[in-house]
Amino acid sequence: MGLLDRIRSTFEKKQASNVVYDVGNVLMRAQGDQLKIGSKDSNSQLLTKLLKHGYIENPHGRTVNDYIAGKLSQIKPIVYIESDGGELEEVDEDDELSMLMKNPNENQTGVDFAHEAHSQYNILGNNFLYGLEPSGFNVFTKLYNMPAQQTAIVSGGWREPVKAYFLEIDGEQRAIEARFVAHRKQYNPLVEDSIKDMYGLSKMVSLVKTINRSNSAYDAGIAAFANGTPAGILSPETPNGRALTDTEVRMMEKAMKKRFGGGKNHGKIMRSSVGMKWTAMGLSPAELDLLNSNQFDLRDFCRVYGFSSVLVSDTSQSKHDIFTQAQREFWENVGIPQLNDYFWCLNKFVAQPYRDATGRNYKIWYDLKDIPALQESLNDKQARLLNELENNLITFGEYHKKMGQEVPDAPHMELYKLQLEALNTAEDAEDNEVL
Numbered sequence: 001m002g003l004l005d006r007i008r009s010t011f012e013k014k015q016a017s018n019v020v021y022d023v024g025n026v027l028m029r030a031q032g033d034q035l036k037i038g039s040k041d042s043n044s045q046l047l048t049k050l051l052k053h054g055y056i057e058n059p060h061g062r063t064v065n066d067y068i069a070g071k072l073s074q075i076k077p078i079v080y081i082e083s084d085g086g087e088l089e090e091v092d093e094d095d096e097l098s099m100l101m102k103n104p105n106e107n108q109t110g111v112d113f114a115h116e117a118h119s120q121y122n123i124l125g126n127n128f129l130y131g132l133e134p135s136g137f138n139v140f141t142k143l144y145n146m147p148a149q150q151t152a153i154v155s156g157g158w159r160e161p162v163k164a165y166f167l168e169i170d171g172e173q174r175a176i177e178a179r180f181v182a183h184r185k186q187y188n189p190l191v192e193d194s195i196k197d198m199y200g201l202s203k204m205v206s207l208v209k210t211i212n213r214s215n216s217a218y219d220a221g222i223a224a225f226a227n228g229t230p231a232g233i234l235s236p237e238t239p240n241g242r243a244l245t246d247t248e249v250r251m252m253e254k255a256m257k258k259r260f261g262g263g264k265n266h267g268k269i270m271r272s273s274v275g276m277k278w279t280a281m282g283l284s285p286a287e288l289d290l291l292n293s294n295q296f297d298l299r300d301f302c303r304v305y306g307f308s309s310v311l312v313s314d315t316s317q318s319k320h321d322i323f324t325q326a327q328r329e330f331w332e333n334v335g336i337p338q339l340n341d342y343f344w345c346l347n348k349f350v351a352q353p354y355r356d357a358t359g360r361n362y363k364i365w366y367d368l369k370d371i372p373a374l375q376e377s378l379n380d381k382q383a384r385l386l387n388e389l390e391n392n393l394i395t396f397g398e399y400h401k402k403m404g405q406e407v408p409d410a411p412h413m414e415l416y417k418l419q420l421e422a423l424n425t426a427e428d429a430e431d432n433e434v435l
Helices: 003-010 026-031 044-056 059-073 096-102 110-124 203-227 246-260 290-305 320-358 378-390 396-402 413-434
Strands: 078-082 088-090 126-132 142-146 151-154 164-169 172-177 181-185 232-236 276-280 362-365
Touching: 044 059, 044 110, 044 203, 059 110, 059 203, 059 290, 059 320, 078 096, 096 320, 096 362, 110 126, 110 142, 110 181, 110 203, 110 320, 126 320, 181 320, 203 290, 320 362, 378 396
Parallel strands: none
Antiparallel strands: 078 088, 078 362, 126 142, 126 181, 151 164, 164 172, 232 276
């Protein structure tokens, strides 16, 4: 009997709690006083600008966000059954929830789905997951990412802040019940607008000036190459002081652009039968220091997103030890917190209905054992475990299991002492070598 058949035969809908906090929840009432039933708003205009100017048109924004989404999407979901004692046992490959994680919908693999979810979260500050359930069931069998820049929150008043979601495409709106949507968002401290406060605040908002400066630097560089020279005014030195006619000006501009414009004509010598003078009105690319400016902009992006720029082609500090440390800090400061948020959402939105329907304690989680930067060296791991053993934090058998060793039938402390002595000898030798 498949999971869906078991759900059909065993599922009993649970009644919602009758506990009501409306009267005493002064905080919610104060925050939601401006919410009117049916009121809605979206960040469509802002998010579309961030997507266009901060990601599609800006190489720094794309590099940083693709690095994060690319790394996180490779961490595949694992579906477990959790025992009462907290032990996890991975489910079979043909388990419906496990198959859903591998292929959330007809158009995406689990990796594609996760990449899109993490990209929306980091670029736009919001990620809306949409769940589709078959008729007669209360579990999702397909998952989609809604376009965050086209999703609007609909309020049901202060008692029901989020009543539904509207999907706005080509001027048409489609209402989606709130229970079919999970909204992941970044922290938003703004409390000026009761509806817009419900959206996450993208980190790119803090980078608007950097995005404008960076895009302007690229535009300036392109213009400098297209024109072949810095901006300025070319004029003939006419002895009688006669001004050029409009027709003559246009003809001279056209001739200059044809013969000296574009990168392939850069540095080409101009010959003239009359005296000419040049009045500079701009700076050369070298004077503008565009290369260094772009490097600084890249570091701005990385600083706001919380990881070192050495991971995304900043070669100024690309030594191996710095790179390895930067990788470890990326996972500790960015990767793991975002993964925890993403998998918490999957457990609440997807796994919980399966738990309710089947009585099996499903848990969706991940494993980082294949991330080299997070793995301890064998000596570091042994030292840590021996210290825990010495302080009675773990048993002798647990020590062997965590070291990947077979547990002896009759463990003796002599073996532990020999290992500790060997470790101390190795450390002393290393200290002497340094000295």
